[in-house]
Amino acid sequence: MQATIAVLPGDGIGVDVTAEAVKVLKTVAETYGHQFSYPSGLVGGVAIDETGTALPPESLDLCRASDAILLGAVGGPKWDDPRAAVRPEQGLLALRKELGLYANLRPVKLYDCLIDASTLKPEIVRGVDLIVVRELTGGLYFGQPSKRFDGPNGREAVDTMAYSEREVERVVQVACDLARNRRKKVTSVDKQNVLSTSRLWREVATEVAQRNPDITVEHLLVDNCAMQLIKRPAEFDVLVTENTFGDILTDEASMLAGSMGMLPSASLGAGKRGLYEPIHGSAPRHAGKNVANPIATILSAAMLLRYSLGLSAEADAVEAAVQRTLDDGYRTYDIQSPGTTLVGTREMGDLIAARIARS
Ligand code: IPM
Ligand code: MG
Secondary structure (H helix, E strand, O other): OEEEEEEEEEOOHHHHHHHHHHHHHHHHHHHHOOEEEOOEOOOOHHHHHHHOOOOOHHHHHHHHOOOEEEEEEOOOHHHOOOOOOOOHHHHHHHHHHHOOOOEEEEEEEOOHHHOOOOOOOHHHHOOOEEEEEEEOOOHHHOEEEEEEEEEOOEEEEEEEOOOOHHHHHHHHHHHHHHHHOOOOEEEEEEOOOOOHHHHHHHHHHHHHHHHOOOOEEEEEEHHHHHHHHHHOHHHOOEEEEOHHHHHHHHHHHHHHHOOHHHOOOEEEOOOOOEEEOOOOOOOHHHOOOOOOOOHHHHHHHHHHHHHOOOOHHHHHHHHHHHHHHHHOOEEOHHHOOOOOEEOOHHHHHHHHHHOOOOO
């Protein structure tokens, strides 16, 4: 098949890790006889430096003209001035919003051989295999008003958490559809004892649950969920929650899999076009040093093959190659443990690419 994959490396280690994911995609294309092209675009801090805006129109056009988008990471101390008018993160948020990518899938799967990489006890994390569906185009990230102003008591600021029935409905339905091919359990996470948006969320989630009688839907308050995630993580199957809660809970959940460097994500909307990125940030101090773990981005490329291109055998091959590389004892610094072989970003990419095979 022919496909255009827009590559937006962004800032910091985003550059290092996307290069390895492209390396793996090239190997997949060769092995399976596909023609992929990889036009690249600017986003984030580099885009601000070169064009003055975090998502130049050419980048958005490129993404719209592509079958899928692979993104690295955005941000860094250089652009962190709290009074700056433009911020790298705006580029990522604009991309998610403009492309209507409302469902962010963040699978958290512990590879058995990484059980010692987790900071949690082995008996607690063994068997963790969950997926968080984070609502991505609503909530605090986009609600209006969102601004700073001068009030009678000095400087003030406001952000708004807003949700509509439709926004909740469609993302909870995505969670139910995912659960159908898994363990048929959805945990909807909210803060309904305090927030109006959460009371709406729970009401609508309950209605969606009634239309999906084969799925068991439970509700948890977000603070309780944060605790249960480290108390009994293996019991969770699919979690669905609003934008900010999902952002926070997935950083927490990443430690169940050993490292932020292991967690991929897919951002999907109504069509097939999706945005694929690791959940980690740009880690500026590791940028360009050949140390970052590229596995989260390589696994994001596997999700790209599966969800946007419909190439599930190829996606399985990438995931199997990651599994074999880890089983063979290779580790980047973040998942290293005694008796394993420490490798850099490029070596990890090479090792995984070399294990891509047609099944
Ligand atoms: C993430 C990141 C982003 C977010 C930042 C970089 C804007 O933390 O994808 O989880 O908050 O969504
Ligand atoms: Mg985050």
